[in-house]
Amino acid sequence: MHPGRRLFIQGSLALAALAAIPRGLLAMAWPEKAFGSAVASDAMTELFGTNQTTPSDAITLGAPEIAENGAVVPISIETTLTGVQSVSVVVEKNPRPLAVSFEIPPGTQPDVACRIKMGKTSQVMAVVKTENGLFSAAKEVKVTIGGCGG
Amino acid sequence: MASKIKVKVKLKGDIAEVKSLMLHPMETGARKDPDTGSTIPMHHITQLTFANNGEPVMVINCSTAVSRDPYFSFSFNGAKPGDTLTVNWVDNKGDSDSTEVVLK
Numbered sequence: 001m002h003p004g005r006r007l008f009i010q011g012s013l014a015l016a017a018l019a020a021i022p023r024g025l026l027a028m029a030w031p032e033k034a035f036g037s038a039v040a041s042d043a044m045t046e047l048f049g050t051n052q053t054t055p056s057d058a059i060t061l062g063a064p065e066i067a068e069n070g071a072v073v074p075i076s077i078e079t080t081l082t083g084v085q086s087v088s089v090v091v092e093k094n095p096r097p098l099a100v101s102f103e104i105p106p107g108t109q110p111d112v113a114c115r116i117k118m119g120k121t122s123q124v125m126a127v128v129k130t131e132n133g134l135f136s137a138a139k140e141v142k143v144t145i146g147g148c149g150g
Numbered sequence: 151m152a153s154k155i156k157v158k159v160k161l162k163g164d165i166a167e168v169k170s171l172m173l174h175p176m177e178t179g180a181r182k183d184p185d186t187g188s189t190i191p192m193h194h195i196t197q198l199t200f201a202n203n204g205e206p207v208m209v210i211n212c213s214t215a216v217s218r219d220p221y222f223s224f225s226f227n228g229a230k231p232g233d234t235l236t237v238n239w240v241d242n243k244g245d246s247d248s249t250e251v252v253l254k
Contacts, residue, residue: 072217102208102211108226113223113224116217
């Protein structure tokens with residue numbers, strides 16, 4: 001067989017294998033409209049189909065009362081609710097309120113942590129989507145130095 | 151290119167505690183370059199996927215409001231030593247990075 005052809009086949013097989021990995025993993029598309037929305041309730045409607053949530057004591061939202069640096073605000077969300085499908089963080093007064101959304105497959109615990117940016121003092125809301133609807137917990141975080149813009 | 155993702159997994163029985171840190175500027179698109187005064191274009195991770203043995207255990211959709219060099223932690227059930235956890239992200243410029251770690 002022609003050596004050039006053999007090389008070409010090997011190369012294309014390797015490429016196909018590489019291309020197959022991310023496609024298999026990225027089952028869900030990035031919700032561009034929800035993230036681009038400038039109003040918290042619009043972003044939630046875009047993401048969940050409704051902006052009505054039920055406040056729940058079963059959600060523990062960990063956030064500092066005062067964030068000295070708005071560029072790095074540690075957030076943790078934990079819930080004892082069952083059938084959790086996703087956990088999202090909405091920062092009401094950010095230019096784009098929807099900060100991050102965790103898609104939680106069955107078997108993964110609804111207990112997540114991350115660090116977000118906050119432009120100014122705002123309500124931070126954890127929105128938990130379960131098979132029974134939307135639940136939320138909110139907390140005000142005071143920001144002394146903003147993390148958006150410069 | 152060497153991966154710029156750091157992942158630490160601690161197994162407690164069949165529960166895996168995952169802590170991860172990636173290097174990414176996470177530009178909001180609102181910041182200005184102090185030297186030139188021009189706006190630094192938006193550049194942020196859009197989607198981050200964790201898969202254990204190919205099965206997604208966490209998909210994280212990010213906006214620019216995720217801090218620079220994002221840190222995430224979570225736990226999942228049904229993990230055992232020898233499993234391979236793959237971490238993969240893509241950003242709004244189409245760049246991507248991935249790494250994998252064998253649980254022990």
